[in-house]
Amino acid sequence: xxxxxxxxxxxxxxxxxxxxxxxxxxxxxxxxxxxxxxxxxxxxxxxxxxxxxxxxxxxxxxxxxxxxxxxxxxxxxxxxxxxxxxxxxxxxxxxxxxxxxxxxxxxxxxxxxxxxxxxxxxxxxxxxxxxxxxxxxxxxxxxxxxxxxxxxxxxxxxxxxxxxxxxxxxxxxxxxxxxxxxxxxxxxxxxxxxxxxxxxxxxxxxxxxxxxxxxxxxxxxxxxxxxxxxxxxxxxxxxxxxxxxxxxxxxxxxxxxxxxxxxxxxxxxxxxxxxxxxxxxxxxxxxxxxxxxxxxxxxxxxxxxxxxxxxxxxxxxxxxxxxx
Ligand SMILES: Nc1ncnc2c1ncn2[C@@H]1O[C@H](COP(=O)(O)OP(=O)(O)OP(=O)(O)O)[C@@H](O)[C@H]1O
Numbered sequence: 335x336x337x338x339x340x341x342x343x344x345x346x347x348x349x350x351x352x353x354x355x356x357x358x359x360x361x362x363x364x365x366x367x368x369x370x371x372x373x374x375x376x377x378x379x380x381x382x383x384x385x386x387x388x389x390x391x392x393x394x395x396x397x398x399x400x401x402x403x404x405x406x407x408x409x410x411x412x413x414x415x416x417x418x419x420x421x422x423x424x425x426x427x428x429x430x431x432x433x434x435x436x437x438x439x440x441x442x443x444x445x446x447x448x449x450x451x452x453x454x455x456x457x458x459x460x461x462x463x464x465x466x467x468x469x470x471x472x473x474x475x476x477x478x479x480x481x482x483x484x485x486x487x488x489x490x491x492x493x494x495x496x497x498x499x500x501x502x503x504x505x506x507x508x509x510x511x512x513x514x515x516x517x518x519x520x521x522x523x524x525x526x527x528x529x530x531x532x533x534x535x536x537x538x539x540x541x542x543x544x545x546x547x548x549x550x551x552x553x554x555x556x557x558x559x560x561x562x563x564x565x566x567x568x569x570x571x572x573x574x575x576x577x578x579x580x581x582x583x584x585x586x587x588x589x590x591x592x593x594x595x596x597x598x599x600x601x602x603x604x605x606x607x608x609x610x611x612x613x614x615x616x617x618x619x620x621x622x623x624x625x626x627x628x629x630x631x632x633x634x635x636x637x638x639x640x641x642x643x644x645x646x647x648x649x650x651x652x653x654x655x656x657x658x
Contacts, residue, residue, distance in 0.1 A: 337551050340625045342544040354376040355376075359407070361398060369395055372408075374562060375535060379552060383536060383544040384459055385539065386537075386553060386647060386650075387651035389556075390556065391557040393430050423451045425500050426503040428491060440462070440474065441476060443490055444465060444497045445462045446494075447495065448494075458498075467490060470519065471591055496523070499532075502533045502535070505524075506536075519564055545640055550562070551565060553642075553643065555651075577631075577634075578632050579628075579631040580628055580630060586625060588624075588625050589609045592623075594606055
């Protein structure tokens with residue numbers, strides 16, 4: 335299938351190398367401001383993560399992007415168009431609310447959605463069978479969806495939104511409801527889309543998926559951007575930590591930044607300290623040995639995207655829960 339992505343899109347007099355752009359998006363529901371000044375841009379071929387706790391505004395922003403909702407303020411463009419509706423055949427969208435015609439078979443459902451996006455019937459059916467085979471559903475390809483588990487039906491819905499080979503794929507919480515094996519299958523599908531030159535945007539609050547898949551992420555908390563950048567840039571926001579295991583007492587340890595006991599078992603205690611950006615681990619170990627500390631182990635802990643999420647939007651999540 336030909337790759338339709340254009341590296342550079344001309345929009346009126348303006349040239350942009352972004353497939354998707356949002357600028358200063360604001361949205362109120364009544365008096366409640368759900369989105370407050372979100373700006374972001376997605377480049378061709380990127381996997382881009384929309385991250386945030388429940389109620390952060392992810393679905394609202396995605397719906398604004400797709401012209402399903404109107405913003406109160408701000409500008410958007412998708413594939414060079416001001417309205418995603420005018421380039422709908424080049425977009426694949428998995429909405430947060432799942433829904434398929436239960437009496438249909440997966441082959442017919444995928445064929446139906448591909449035809450709505452402009453594919454010829456025979457080609458759409460061939461593509462449906464090929465996808466079902468590739469993603470482990472060929473044995474049930476001709477069974478009614480009403481006999482499927484929730485996860486199987488969700489896989490069919492994901493395949494329905496990529497069957498027409500869209501340039502941009504937008505998936506709202508695609509991993510929710512899938513077991514670990516099918517989460518892995520979905521990760522493979524997202525990587526296959528990226529390898530074929532497609533652009534994928536997905537929302538999630540499970541950081542491990544974003545950490546493994548995303549080139550860049552936006553973290554939203556209570557409608558506001560808390561972070562925008564690469565996964566490495568996100569992780570670099572937090573210090574590495576050094577974990578030390580010893581049977582010496584805490585008072586024997588040298589004064590280390592943020593030192594705290596994190597575990598105790600069989601006469602050994604484990605402590606953690608923060609490492610400064612360029613600080614050498616050897617230097618701290620030497621300090622310990624010079625102080626007569628009997629170390630039985632040490633580990634350097636790199637911050638994860640989950641740690642950054644908790645640090646940046648954990649408070650937003652707690653406040654949203656209190657307000658609910
Ligand atoms: N139609 C609506 N009317 C009033 N408030 C709404 C409406 N839709 C969403 N909201 C509120 O706007 C905020 C953002 O909702 P949104 O669904 O965009 O968040 P989200 O990040 O996708 O959340 P989740 O991860 O739970 O799906 C929430 O506080 C939600 O209650």
